[in-house]
Amino acid sequence: MTDEVNSILRFAYEKTSFMLGKHFINKSEFVLSYIDTLIYLLTNSSKERGIVLHHGTSIPLYFAIAITAFKAYLSDDSDNTAFLNDLNIDDLVIYNDKRGVYKGKDPNGNIIIVNKDKGGTPTTNYVPVTSANKIQPYYGDGKTLDGRGIRKKRNIIDTISGLFGIKKQEVKSVITKGVVIVCDRYKADEIFGHMTLSINGKRVRMCELFAAAYYTSNDVYHYPGNVAKTDPVIRFVNKISLAREMILEDPEIETLVISDLNYLSNSSSELASIYERTSLKSIILLGEICKGISSPLFNELDNLQPFVWTRDILINYENYYIQEEHIHDEYIHPESKQLRQMIKNHINLEIEIVEIKEFFINEDFRDCKKILLQLLKQNDGLLSKLVQKAYWLINLLEKSIFPISVMEEIITKNQINAPSPTTEFAALEMAANNYLGTNIETQLKFIIEEISGKFFEMQYTNPKFEYLLKNITNGIDQGEAAVICPKIYYKKIFTEAVPDHLRKLIEKVDFFTPNNYSSSKIYQNVYVVGALDWSNLNPLLLSNSGSVKLILYPNELNRYQQANMYTQSRLSVLSKNNSLVKESSSSNNNSPVIPLSYKAVSEEIYIEDQLEALSESLSLSYLGELPVPSSNTVIQPLEIKRIALLDSGERIFLTRFYSAYIYNMDKKSVQETDVYSLSEGDLLIFTNYDSTTRDIVEKIMNIVIESDNCSEQFRESYRRSQRWKKSLREYVHSRQISFKQLSEMMERLGSPKHEVTLRTWLDEESHIVGPRDIESYRIIAKLLQDPEMLESPEIYYQSSREVRSMKVRILKYLGKNIIRTLNKNEEIYDDILSLLPIDLSKMSRIVQIEKIINIENLIVPPHLANRPIQF
Structure with missing residues (x-):
């Protein structure tokens, strides 16, 4: 089976032209060697772990997404009718681009699907078992038995058949295996949202072939193409802890890809807890060689095979970066051209x-x-x-x-x-x-x-x-x-x-x-x-x-x-154990022990290192000087989970559910992220010299609400977005129920929500506007027995959407102002925000995280949490 999957993966790669938007990704000799690495880690044995150090661009992640998705499909050894065993009579399905109701089988074994024609007349379809792959279970919110809200798909069966060289009647409509990919939302959107395959001259979007979604702790975003809302084959997540939860809950997830070693910069413990899991066949860690060469993972994780593109390896590919003959240079994706230049740069630096x-x-x-x-x-x-x-x-x-x-x-x-x-x-x-x-x-x-x-x-x-x-x-x-x-x-x-x-x-x-x-x-x-x-x-x-x-x-x-000297020593050890060198990889099955420090350290360097270490330790020892919240105080103290040390000498005590705003220099945009996704080097945005609020978006939102240009409709939407949350928070406190109990109550009413999600909704340090589905508002209205919400939960849903949209608008405007502040000339205008009496350059401040530390058993008064403070 392994050899067969290996061969089919190679066939699929050779058969396919890979595109990002309207441009082709060049299938050079270098890329082919990288594909060999991916296929090896996916098929060589029942448990492979590898770290791939490359030179940058999105291309390594692009092909990791494509090849692991291919592997997920090929690893599913069930036949294409297996999903019928899990269907119950009257379950909703999709057939011929319409919702229908599954009614079992007739005496001849045909599958009975009832839907409606264009005139609304019920139609009974008798589908031969050989055509079962034209049916999909439906888990979406739609109820009507027609094609409304269902985007018509092109012939996916033909495409899959051509991609893997299998018979059309053997193509599966339901894939049970999965892959988890840890990367940020913007990168996932940029790559997967624009990934296209060209097979036999026909182009099809990757999201039409393989269902995918992006998961955060409190939300799920389904990429277009998964109209049936089936379990995604590709599951993007924004942090290791979430990947770990998914893998522990679902044994069908066989592959984990981590797009950047930065996700493991603070601790490898969450990865270590699933590292030896038998159901997890492959773990692929990706990183840039300039940032990953000193990674402690080489020594912390057993049997981690290094695939490192050193100069000695790259020289073999410098003159063999061959462009596909039938593709003109103008149609080659800029990142392919950039990768070629980066290879040359690295060799000749x-x-x-x-x-x-x-x-x-x-x-x-x-x-x-x-x-x-x-x-x-x-x-x-x-x-x-x-x-x-x-x-x-x-x-x-x-x-x-x-x-x-x-x-x-x-x-x-x-x-x-x-x-x-x-x-x-x-x-x-x-x-x-x-x-x-x-x-x-x-x-x-x-x-x-x-x-x-x-x-x-x-x-x-x-x-x-x-x-x-x-x-x-x-x-x-x-x-x-x-x-x-x-x-x-x-x-x-x-x-x-x-x-x-x-x-x-x-x-x-x-x-x-x-x-x-x-x-x-x-x-x-x-x-x-x-x-x-x-x-x-x-x-x-x-x-x-x-x-x-x-x-x-x-x-x-x-x-x-x-x-x-340390760099040369590290490269020397890696070269001897580099799995890209075939003769070394076959004779060395153990992880290399990479020197983490160089012995020839002068006295002055030793002194500097000691000063740095003791100064940092001393900084943390000042935590003992923090005011201890009184047990008699009405204000609830906050538990601190992480401490960020800033370049300004300040620090931030971060609570579990706080949402931070970071400035992404590559995207030139402001993004919202959770505390556990923060890394050293991140640029955080706060209000400047303001003791009344820590949230700059909240500050701007309040100015919008109070301005003459704000419509009454939006003011009402904002009121509702605050009202449901306040009412639910009071409900929880007045009845003294736990979030676990609240989760169980909502599940009984028909809308199961994890207790962590509910806690995030109601945490005052979180920036969550509200649930993204109508059903949650209906259940909250029933739970609270709130007359206003019961009358129209749909209005509350729509109000949250409007406030969320304004929040996104503020973030974009804020990002453009930061660009201008950083001496980049750019015209900025927003027909609402530009008219407000605000100067964002004075209102906002940017700080950089120099170091971030996980901490336990520390509580502080609320006024010291989630904001820069100077000791």
Whole structure:
């Protein structure tokens, strides 16, 4: 069976032209090798686990979706009439693009389906068993026995027959096997929503062949094509925990694809809990080589086979990126062209070390850091805070890309949220006065003098700034440059420091931190400023640029050399165990033990690492200083599930059901996401300097409601969207029922909802507008016995849709304003929102997550939760 499936998958790939929108995905030799990898992981044995490190673009995920869907169909060994055994008399089905009622079988074994013709006259159809694959069980909301609401499908049976080379009468209309794919909604929509297959010259959308849906904790979005609302073959989810729940509940899910290793950045425990599950035949982890080379998964997961596209492997494909003969270049998808360029870039990448010899020498700050580490180990809270301030200032001086005076000016204007260097230095001097006459007075004086010297030298100049400005503005990058620096707000300061006549050139440059670097665009040059942490991004392995320049002071060279040696060591071990090299994969069945650190660590690097670790530990120890909610308080304290440490030095205490707004730099849009999907590098959006609300969309919505331009109809819709939720919340509290009990009550009334979904609906920190189905409003009305809702639950459903639509509109408008704020010229107009008396640049603020931590047994007062706070 395995060999047969393997052969059919290869046949299907060769038979098919794959398209994204109107453009073809190039089936190059490189892609063919990747297809071999996918087929191997899907068919080689009953349990395969692999990690595939590629070079970017959506193409690896595109083919993972296609080939795993093909495999799901072929793995279903039931015949095409098996679904009839699960049908009961009078169940709804679809036959000939119409709803009908299943009435069993006649004496001759024909399947009896009753529906209505165009005139509404009942028609009885006797379907031979050999044509059973023209019937599908129907699980949708429609009740009429006709074709209303059912989109007519093209001949799917012929397409499946041609795709897999099977007889038409053997084609199945119901597929029981499934695949779960972890990726964000926008990526799923972008790929699956536009995925088309061309078979025997006939084009058909992927969603017409394989039912698919996107799942979140409280919602399901069915992609077009699944008119019968059958269990999807392809189930997209936004987090590992949801994938885990599905796999544990449904043994027919045989394949798990994780589109980005970022989903496993915080913990692999949820994956580990299903990793050895027998029913889960294949686990495929996808990631970019520049971001995944340092992944701890290599050592944490047993029998994880690495498939890594190193330079040595890629050289075999550089000259064999063959375009299909019958497809003209203009019809090739841009990402196929980009992938070809990225392969060339990776093979021929030029690395240049730019040593900036001004200001800093090898010994600068070395003794300072040694003393700071000794002081930090003393059990003195005040001294520890002093050390943190000193170390923060040293980091700023070594890693900044602007004059200090410009940073001060921007902070004074409230244009960025960051500590003031001058204020921090003054606080450092004041704190040191507490230790006059002690045995550490001399050491503290030395630290202050060292920092003071560089601090005043860099007030009005910065050699890294001068180098970047000269290179970016002399035209060598042709406007296609990226800068990787420590903080996202460095761009704002850098741009402000640039002379006015050069700012338009700087606006074309993309600034990233290692945590949020995007390879979606090809750059002429990438500038890496400083010896940054390479654990989340290794600049020596970038593929979206032909040139990487590392801008370093002499005292940063040791850190670079260590990182370079570590990279080469890691690549060396991976090369010996790389499953893409056939001779090594056949002789090595165990997971490689990849070195996670390089032994040759200098003393100064050890000191820096220790300072970083102890400073972070100290930051978390301050949680003990949080006010403890009184047991007598009326206000209910909130349980914290995660803590986000921000680039501004602030932190956010995140509750379980809080929904965050993040700015997606690739999509240039604002997206809503749950707490457990947040990752290091994410850009969060909050209201600015506002103690009344944490939710910027809620703030704008309230302004809309109060404005003269708002219609009474929308005000009523908004009132209803708030009313049902408030009424249900009061119902729960007044009767003191649990969400589990509420779930059971709703199920008895005919609308089963998981208790987690109900809790999310009613959680005040959640942004859920309301259920997306009419039936839920009908059941809520019955449960509450609310006269207004009982009279017309449909109006409540429609009201929620209108409010949800306005919310989406606000998010789009907010995204466009952020683009403009980030110095991107774009005209923005909305016939309602543009007329409001609001300045989003002043109302909103963007912060970046530098680190995110899972936590237990921490409760805080509500006013400290889900908002940036400074300690």
